[in-house]
Amino acid sequence: MSFIEVSHLSLGYDHQIVISNLSFSIEQGDFVCIVGPNGAGKSTLIKGILGLLKPMSGEVLYHGLKQNFIGYMPQESKIDKHFPASVEEIVLSGTLNQSRTFSFYSKEDRKRVEEVLNLLGIASLKNAHFPDLSGGQRQKVLLARSLCASTKLLILDEPSNNLDSTSKQELYQILKSLNQNKGMTILMITHDLDHHNLIGNKILSLEKNNYFYGSVEDFVKKVHE
Amino acid sequence: MEILIEMFSYSFMVRALLVGVFLAISASLVGVSLVLRRNSMIGDGLSHVSFGAFALATVLGLAPLSFALPVVILVSFFILRLNENSKIHGDSAIALLSAGSLALGTFVISIVKGVNVDMNSYLFGSILSVSQADFICSILLSVFVVLIYVFSYSRIFAITFDESFAASIGIKTGFYNALFSILCSLVVVIGMRLVGALLISSFIIFPTLSSMQVFKSFKAVVVSSVLVSVFAFVLGLILSYLLSTPTGATIVLVHLVIFILFKMVGCFR
Numbered sequence: 417m418s419f420i421e422v423s424h425l426s427l428g429y430d431h432q433i434v435i436s437n438l439s440f441s442i443e444q445g446d447f448v449c450i451v452g453p454n455g456a457g458k459s460t461l462i463k464g465i466l467g468l469l470k471p472m473s474g475e476v477l478y479h480g481l482k483q484n485f486i487g488y489m490p491q492e493s494k495i496d497k498h499f500p501a502s503v504e505e506i507v508l509s510g511t512l513n514q515s516r517t518f519s520f521y522s523k524e525d526r527k528r529v530e531e532v533l534n535l536l537g538i539a540s541l542k543n544a545h546f547p548d549l550s551g552g553q554r555q556k557v558l559l560a561r562s563l564c565a566s567t568k569l570l571i572l573d574e575p576s577n578n579l580d581s582t583s584k585q586e587l588y589q590i591l592k593s594l595n596q597n598k599g600m601t602i603l604m605i606t607h608d609l610d611h612h613n614l615i616g617n618k619i620l621s622l623e624k625n626n627y628f629y630g631s632v633e634d635f636v637k638k639v640h641e
Numbered sequence: 642m643e644i645l646i647e648m649f650s651y652s653f654m655v656r657a658l659l660v661g662v663f664l665a666i667s668a669s670l671v672g673v674s675l676v677l678r679r680n681s682m683i684g685d686g687l688s689h690v691s692f693g694a695f696a697l698a699t700v701l702g703l704a705p706l707s708f709a710l711p712v713v714i715l716v717s718f719f720i721l722r723l724n725e726n727s728k729i730h731g732d733s734a735i736a737l738l739s740a741g742s743l744a745l746g747t748f749v750i751s752i753v754k755g756v757n758v759d760m761n762s763y764l765f766g767s768i769l770s771v772s773q774a775d776f777i778c779s780i781l782l783s784v785f786v787v788l789i790y791v792f793s794y795s796r797i798f799a800i801t802f803d804e805s806f807a808a809s810i811g812i813k814t815g816f817y818n819a820l821f822s823i824l825c826s827l828v829v830v831i832g833m834r835l836v837g838a839l840l841i842s843s844f845i846i847f848p849t850l851s852s853m854q855v856f857k858s859f860k861a862v863v864v865s866s867v868l869v870s871v872f873a874f875v876l877g878l879i880l881s882y883l884l885s886t887p888t889g890a891t892i893v894l895v896h897l898v899i900f901i902l903f904k905m906v907g908c909f910r
Binding site: 434460463466468483484485486488489490494495496497500501502505506508509510512513516519520521545546548561562565 | 677679792793795796798799803805806807808809810811812853856857858859860861862863876
């Protein structure tokens, strides 16, 4: 069953078109890597799927999924490393898509945070402060926040940027396990052509005027042609 | 102690104390989000716009508050839009608006002869001569700001920390940004009559900046900012009475000392 259906989607800013007439659909359980050169519109596409940017034409359809219940993880560089916040405060904010009176957190919200922190093996960081964390730990905290927002779909914008290779491998292991063991659908922008061959089952390549969407095997064949 | 009793036997002193405490609370709360979103200069810019608007209102014979408030709110929406549009830099636009408004204010005051305007009180405020209306205004304002903070605390945190994530989970960031602009304008316009255009921005920025040196969770920074803000105001007011120094400047110097102390504590931790 298709989870997200993107049909004839065009996106852009002002009068400049960045993505034009793109169609593809993501099935439940897919792990899709979005690749392409800088300026190809990878982040723009994600904004379109999240509903942060209105399509110029075409549409994005969700099946069995509400738009607010997508776990989004923005680029780490967009976040102030020195922002005073505890890990718990940040991860809790992921639960704000649940309806609530005013904006108070419930016991269930706090329980969910515990679960997610345990799942990612960072329960000990619950009371730690964001500015004191390492790059890899910060990424896990942001991942934990998106897991609080969604149990079904994660959308990640270059999660491995600025990570050393050990942290990167660790992050990819976590994502793989979320995909395989928890059945989560994952959509991830990456620059890492070496590693995406190892994880993910599909590739969306946004080369200018030459979009490709298909299995990893087909993509590799196409690249070698 | 006797001096303190003497000081607060004057009813204008008591009123200044209460008004200032309420203003300190609302300014520090608004300041937390402004500083953390790196929009500190918005408070400063708006205070100058507010000066220009007040001057214009005086010259045109309009009621200052009811003229300045809508103008400042409009300008704050304008600055907000500039920030969303990455093509134009928000900070240079703020500099332009600040200088322009200051110039306009000074210009209209000087060309209209026969209008007696106390420039000094616009720039440095006149907290010792607040009216009953200012008093009520400042209380209503701080109640309003505190209520909004309490009831949307977690959403304010989410937006301040990461606006695009907040939008992705369905928080109405546009609405909160607009609400925030209005709050900011209210604090600046009302605060400016009391402590002046030059000092209201330090009321907004200093408490958060000091608190951030020591505290590293959002909640602690919010609580500490409010406490620091109130403490600095009260201490500044008392010191200025004891030393016969200008109230506004004394308060800002107290803030500066607190900042340096917090910075030192932060370094040793």
